[in-house]
Amino acid sequence: MKFQSLIEIKIEGLNQEKFFNKLNNLGVEIFDFKRLSYSISIFKILTKDIKIVKKNLDSNNFKIIYKKKIGLNKFINKILSSVGIVLGLLIFSAFLFISNNFILRIDIIGNQNISSNTILEFLNNNKIGCFSSKNSINNENLEKILLANFNEISMVSVIEKGSTLIINIKEKIETANSDSLDNNKYKNIVAEYNGRIKNIELISGTLNVKPGSLFKKGDVLVFAYYYDSLNNKKCIEASAKINAEIWIETQYTHYENQIEKYYTGNEITIKNISLCGVNLFNQEKDIIYKNYETTQTQTKLKNVLLPITISTITYKEIKTKKITKMFQDYKEDILKKCQENTLQKLLKNDIILSENYNIINQTNDIINIQYVITVERVL
Amino acid sequence: MNIFNYLSELKKDLHLPDTMFTSYNIINISGNLLYIEGHNGLISISTETIIFKIKKGKIEVKGKNLFLKILSENTLAIQGKIYKIEVF
Numbered sequence: 213m214k215f216q217s218l219i220e221i222k223i224e225g226l227n228q229e230k231f232f233n234k235l236n237n238l239g240v241e242i243f244d245f246k247r248l249s250y251s252i253s254i255f256k257i258l259t260k261d262i263k264i265v266k267k268n269l270d271s272n273n274f275k276i277i278y279k280k281k282i283g284l285n286k287f288i289n290k291i292l293s294s295v296g297i298v299l300g301l302l303i304f305s306a307f308l309f310i311s312n313n314f315i316l317r318i319d320i321i322g323n324q325n326i327s328s329n330t331i332l333e334f335l336n337n338n339k340i341g342c343f344s345s346k347n348s349i350n351n352e353n354l355e356k357i358l359l360a361n362f363n364e365i366s367m368v369s370v371i372e373k374g375s376t377l378i379i380n381i382k383e384k385i386e387t388a389n390s391d392s393l394d395n396n397k398y399k400n401i402v403a404e405y406n407g408r409i410k411n412i413e414l415i416s417g418t419l420n421v422k423p424g425s426l427f428k429k430g431d432v433l434v435f436a437y438y439y440d441s442l443n444n445k446k447c448i449e450a451s452a453k454i455n456a457e458i459w460i461e462t463q464y465t466h467y468e469n470q471i472e473k474y475y476t477g478n479e480i481t482i483k484n485i486s487l488c489g490v491n492l493f494n495q496e497k498d499i500i501y502k503n504y505e506t507t508q509t510q511t512k513l514k515n516v517l518l519p520i521t522i523s524t525i526t527y528k529e530i531k532t533k534k535i536t537k538m539f540q541d542y543k544e545d546i547l548k549k550c551q552e553n554t555l556q557k558l559l560k561n562d563i564i565l566s567e568n569y570n571i572i573n574q575t576n577d578i579i580n581i582q583y584v585i586t587v588e589r590v591l
Numbered sequence: 592m593n594i595f596n597y598l599s600e601l602k603k604d605l606h607l608p609d610t611m612f613t614s615y616n617i618i619n620i621s622g623n624l625l626y627i628e629g630h631n632g633l634i635s636i637s638t639e640t641i642i643f644k645i646k647k648g649k650i651e652v653k654g655k656n657l658f659l660k661i662l663s664e665n666t667l668a669i670q671g672k673i674y675k676i677e678v679f
Contacts, residue, residue: 233632236664245659247636255659 217259218283225274316375398436407458417450454591462554468577478529501529550583562587615645625669
């Protein structure tokens with residue numbers, strides 16, 4: 213009865229027993245009938261019976277003092293009449309709909325080498341992200357796609373928990389004894405300069421050089437693999453203590469005959485005035501210089517209502533002259549400069565063994581200088 | 592409206608004949624609720640006395656703060672402190 217829709221009515225009138233017996237005969241159920249006085253009563257009826265009761269009350273000259281809805285009816289009425297509750301219910305329903313049907317968060321756990329951003333980017337490319345519909349995500353398929361696209365993943369599980377998509381990743385464990393021949397991960401030790409090995413102590417990998425071997429820049433000194441007792445090639449980090457003589461070089465080219473350009477100081481300035489890109493005034497001058505350089509400046513006039521722009525082009529005359537710098541006159545300066553440049557390439561613990569230079573005449577007026585410092589370095 | 596199956600259960604368990612259930616049945620629950628099956632309409636109602644018709648006569652219920660918890664075509668339930676039930 214608690215959740216039935218009831219109406220409580222207070223009536224006033226005589227001969228009430230006759231009236232209630234009549235209602236009973238019409239199949240109307242009456243609840244909580246209290247007789248407050250001889251002529252006043254309160255009772256409850258089901259909402260569906262209100263029309264019959266009202267009709268009989270009118271025909272028997274009963275006066276309705278009040279009529280109010282109670283039970284489920286009252287509850288529904290109260291909710292519908294309260295804008296706040298209705299609005300709250302609508303927002304709650306919308307939130308419930310979103311949280312039940314959309315992914316609001318993606319959690320990636322268990323990843324160490326693969327960054328979460330990489331996986332999120334991959335998911336975005338596959339049209340999976342925040343506010344993706346849950347129906348559009350097939351967990352099993354997503355697991356297969358992730359496994360197929362990320363070599364580093366050995367196991368992956370995708371589950372939906374509420375509005376969160378949880379991607380649990382187990383990465384492959386790779387050790388030095390791994391059979392993997394992934395050459396990208398283990399890199400050879402490669403020479404960065406030309407030189408000669410003084411002594412070498414291998415820690416891991418395979419040696420490609422021996423004491424006394426000459427090597428060039430780019431040569432492999434230690435390979436990032438080894439062969440086990442069954443002659444299987446296995447990748448490993450290349451590591452060795454290498455002590456070598458290194459030849460650090462600097463190249464310099466000297467031109468005995470040089471063409472130098474200089475400004476004569478002559479210049480022509482042409483001014484243009486424009487309004488919104490339309491030329492209002494063009495200054496016309498002939499450029500009489502054979503060689504020149506131009507510089508252009510634009511000035512927008514301030515404190516004027518119209519957007520007027522003044523552009524200035526300056527033509528500066530240039531002339532060239534031939535300068536002869538004999539190598540012998542500049543030799544000491546050039547060698548000093550070469551030495552300084554070479555010394556800058558040295559490391560803190562390098563021991564300088566010797567210094568020398570070669571002068572090569574390429575043509576009559578072009579001279580190449582090769583400055584070499586031999587150092588002892590621990591690679 | 593059959594609130595309780597008590598009467599039919601009683602009839603079944605005690606193997607009572609149908610002839611015993613021809614007129615009215617009254618169940619008094621702790622003197623606080625009176626459940627009546629087979630009434631033929633109200634005669635008088637007040638907070639101290641409720642009188643209603645039965646097939647061959649009338650029943651008068653006396654008590655305090657009486658009111659009709661349920662009143663339907665065939666059954667009625669009186670709630671309140673019940674002191675006396677008289678059949679005429």
